[in-house]
Amino acid sequence: MAAMLKHLSQGLRVVFAVAMLTVATYAAAVEMRGDHPDTYVVKRGDTLWDISARFLKKPWLWPEIWQANPQIANPHLIYPGDVISLAYLDRVAMQPGPRTEAAPINAIPLDQVEAFLKDLRVVDEFQQLPYVVSLEGERLRGTQGQVAYVRGIADAQPGQRYMVVRPSQRFTQTRRMSNGEYMVFKEDLDFRGNRLLTETADLNTGWTNIALMEGPLELLGHELVRVNVGTVTRGEVGDVQVSTLLLDEAGREVRVGDRLIAVDAQPYDLQFFPHPPKVQLPVGKAQVLAVADVNLYGGPRDVIAISAGARDGIDNGTVFSIWSNGNQVIDRVEYGLDRSDLSVPKRSRVQLPDEFAGHVMIFRTFDKMSYGLVMEGIKPTRVGYGLKHPDATQ
Template sequence: MLKRLLAVTAAMLLTIATAAVAAELAGGHPTTYTVKKGDTLWDIAGRFLKKPWLWPEIWQANPQVKNPHLIYPGDVLSLVYIDGKPVVQAEGPRIGEAVDTIPLAEIEPFLKQFTVLDDVKSLPHVVGLEEDRLRSAAGQLVYVRGLQGARPGQLVDLARPINVFGGGKGKRIPGFSRLDERGDRGHGHWSTPMGFGEATGETLGHELQLHASGEVTRVQGDVAVVLLRDEGREIRVGDRVLAPEAQPYDLQFMPRAPDSIPDNARILAVADGMGAGPRYVVALSVGARDGIRNGHTFSVWSEGALRPDTTAHRNAMAARGDRVQMPDDFLGHLMVFRTFDKVSYALVMDGIRPITQGDVLKHPDASE
């Protein structure tokens, strides 16, 4: 009798678990789908699931192939049930380039043109330009100071510090401040009216924009002569010099929920400085040291305000003393595509209201 009861209980639990997973399948989901050129993993996951970040839960990677998690144009994806659980399997020629997780064209500038470093002051810098120009471009010479061990033929990248990211202190919101040509914070250009940013908490990193690449042609004393090689942005005195990164980013990752949400997880900055909607890039106040990885998906919420109850109290001071916490408002979802130590970049995947600096990050399944 006990064995029978245990068997029935196990079957009930399996049925409940299966129903819970099956409930996540998108309405009208296909039983098979042939992957096409231009598809993204996020879009494919959205065909089968209401929540694309749950894709790893139903994707059954083929361990017999070299890169079992990659999906290629021409692959046929089939939705099957194994032990009552929905699973997506793939069969196909697996040739050509694997599909990207998110649209490459919409994040390419942030993959190729931006980086975040802890320190910029110690980097070699442009100290002069050919013929004392104000700016230089491809085919012209620039003079770099502090490039230790430089040798002719050495390749370098030239970048400009643009922002410093800072963690909020106490109840203050993390934010950013603009940097001048020396890499110093511009005191008159705070990112928020109350001056939140790197001066009120931990410095999370300095954002640099890559402007050009060059080749060292000769070295004289402490100065290296660099020939600008490509048609990038203009170079000016004060720009910093970096060693080129062989492969600074990775597009092959799977959307998934993070294991935990750090307490300091907020929106640091929005690419255009205004409100962000779907397919906009945002900077986050968390990175690799917080356990954040490429593919991690978050929901974004506007933090509820504390409002005085002016109905219950006629006296303004009494109303302020009896403030009510408003609930947070859901704004949308985003996915991390490039991670640094203390900062990461993410792409807004969907949204119902604009996302702004200071908004809170939560688990993608959060309901409040």
């Protein structure tokens, strides 16, 4: 009996040691906020990100620490009325509420990104899409209740719906072969898709000229903006070579040259959950391509376009940290305060570190690029800034 007790005692010590190691590892990996509440009742209008931030210093770790409840079919879905608490071993647990609300809460309010979910598409090419060849009465522009004549949908049937879109921007990415630095390249397009303006962001020197770039340009996509929606009322009949599209909306006016894409029942996700990237991207590969509605800078709750997408392992809910790129500066103590920049070779300059700017969560992913919402920031987000793992420290 004594031998058995001794053996049992040794076994318990081993179990206890393993348990303590597990707890210590867990505590090191997941940092709880010191001021977190013991319990929280989910309210209408809450977001998953904000609730996670009540408990965690890193809201993007939420899926890793959520304790699944066997009585709940999908513990990732949280509804108003649910009670969230820190339970056994500091794991977040949930007690389901009365389910008076039909829809679960989302990571962010959908109204902040709805326009980008509904009104933007990214395609490799748009020239092959059907297009508006003329408008009713040979008008220059058309709007709600008026007719547009379309080429390229010869097999269209009455009742089919199409979105009228217009090319807005063209995005490419290149890499300097000499030093491996990535650069993003943005061109504004006119309503026919012709290039208007060339802008390039260099990770080290800021804006530069396209002539300085080496290596092939890779097309990331053309951004198409929704202009209107219409319903086919008549297809190509007899010697008529166009389909007739009745415009439904009183928003932006349709022009000759605008393109058409079929309306999808639901072309985007309505639920997504914050999580770290599933794939490690090459340094400098993911950058800020554009900031919506502004020229260069954005802040929290602004939408940004980034130069990586589904082919790079990015999906909706992926969280990145945003970093300004460290410049290379002249050591004026060593070279003299009056030394000009051009007289000091680049290899002799001092490399400064990258600086943290904020976090972004991806909500719309295409093949080569994505759109994300800046969730928080300590400095403005700028075109050309790099994206890293959300836990990156430099």
